Amino acid sequence: MLIRADDLELRRGSFTLRANASFTEGVHLVSGPVGSGKSTLALILAGLEKPERGGLHREGVASSLLSLQFPEYHVTCGTVAAEVRSWGLDPAEILSRARLSGRDDDDPLRLSRGELKRLNLACAFAKNPDLLLLDEPFSSLDCAAKVRACRAIEERRSGITVIFSHERSVLPRVRTISEMAGGRLVSRGEVPGAIPLWQSAPPYLRYALTLGVRPANITLTDVREALCGIRG
């Protein structure tokens, strides 16, 4: 399974996105600050924006899904239960997973942003597409919900998962790291080799690196384990 972006170029006002990238099975992080082009790239990879130059190549990807940064953009129905059914999913199961049991008849747009994000992510993970593109999956979530979202990402047993995020506190284990810099997507390679090259790495990772610690992956748990290693 593969999705490859060949010499993509797209202009948006004064901003120009350029990307060469290849994502195979596993979890990939596309990191970068606000306004650096992550959502634009996610839209292109989902086939929802057409680049002015370059092309997309897919191999073995039968289904794909983009979870948008703003969950209200997904809403098409007047109740939470109808919304879940519009995804072809069972409301009771999804509402339980999203910790929204009993909210079947609520208007989705009256849920809090975080509640609606939980609902959207529960639907996206339940669909289990070959290619899952997650644009800022942790935004609006509290810490406990971020941790559960990380677990759901790590529990995907197959397929390609690409996370586009500026999150710098709660992250899942990933296979590769890329980052947006000056409108260009730069690959830092596979983890753990990519970690010291990651310019916008979270402070806890940077701290570990200054101590000479080399975590196996990017989560706080990995850093803690690496620190325990050097301290015996």
Ligand SMILES: Nc1ncnc2c1ncn2[C@@H]1O[C@H](COP(=O)(O)OP(=O)(O)OP(=O)(O)O)[C@@H](O)[C@H]1O
């Ligand atoms: N439709 C558009 N028209 C004009 N400019 C746009 C459009 N879409 C995006 N941009 C600009 O392109 C740049 C990249 O935006 P994008 O939303 O891709 O960044 P991002 O990294 O996803 O940001 P965030 O972290 O806030 O989600 C920004 O400067 C934005 O203003």
